[in-house]
Amino acid sequence: MLRFLAGRIFTMLVTALCLTFIVFFLTNLPPNLEKVAKSELGARISDADVESWLGRNGYADPMIIRYGQWLGVVPGWTRTDAEDGRRFGRCLPDNGLAAVPPGASEMPPPTFCGVLQGDWGFSTVFRRDVGEVVLRGLALTGKLMFWVTVVMIPGALIIGVLAGMREGSRLDRSLSTVSIVSTATPEYVSGVVFIALLTPTVFGYRLFNGSATTAMEDATFYNFTLPVVTIALYGMGYIARMTRASMTEVMTAQYIRTARLKGVTFGNIVMKHALRNALIAPFTVIMLQFPWLLNGVVIVETLFNYKGFGWTLVEAAGNNDIELLLGVSVVSVLVVLVTQLISDIGYVFLNPRIRIS
8 A cells, every 4th residue: 555655646746747847838938928027017118128127037047947946946046237236036025026225134045945945936916925825715715615515525426326226217317317407507607597596686685695705704605605506516417427327337236136135125235235336436536526626616706706716817817927827736736636646545445456456
């Protein structure tokens, strides 16, 4: 088991390095860097001013060097203005965007200041450290993901098990239809429908709020139900269909027939014999939902004005905030890799044949 974990963790690290380098390369292409310079100095600056700003702020170094500086394995860049003697540097305040006057008394900056040292950069949109912005978005989206998980996973498993217990029955056909309809309906469609039907005031009373902005501070049934249900319904159908298919296959297995011939009650057959084996495939699918929930809430958070992780991603991409985009990408990569590791470990424990081999 330890060898299995060591191999998986090594693969995770290599994958994380490759993915973060790809994201770093794409976000640091020359057109993007030109937009950053113009957003800092003004849209009408000349090409010479752009080149000067990029060189003064460390963007003229080779790509691999800048990736090492961002990662924290290469010393951070430093520059001194030839005219007024002000110093710029990645390890200085605001990651070089704020200049230090000559002769200023301060502690010497650290040599390495990258992601590995906990320095994620400075957001040009929010004018705050990237780590603070990302953690705030993660906390808000984490709250949304928690309640979505509470609604989605038990509901999907119940629907899938009930449908798969008696294949071809009226209950199976009805639940399968509901699952297909929920999965086929995009979140932006169901969200708009919910807002149109459930938020108008009727007889002086409104059941739900169409905006989840107030839920950022105080989530209640009134302001948090619609975004939770919108996301849960979309993911519930897929998990329910996978659970039904797995349950149907297990219920036709030889050991289930043997249990029936021995006179074991149908309830005990389902709960004690069929359910654990039927959950092996859905467990992998459920673990795949967490990366989707983290990045797939973009539409719902924008629709309900809930400023979480997805909203932060939209703001970073729309305003070409390179450091924030990189921070969001790192978190997304880590969530995907960690959930896959948990999925592999859980699969080993659920399936004895894998554990023995």
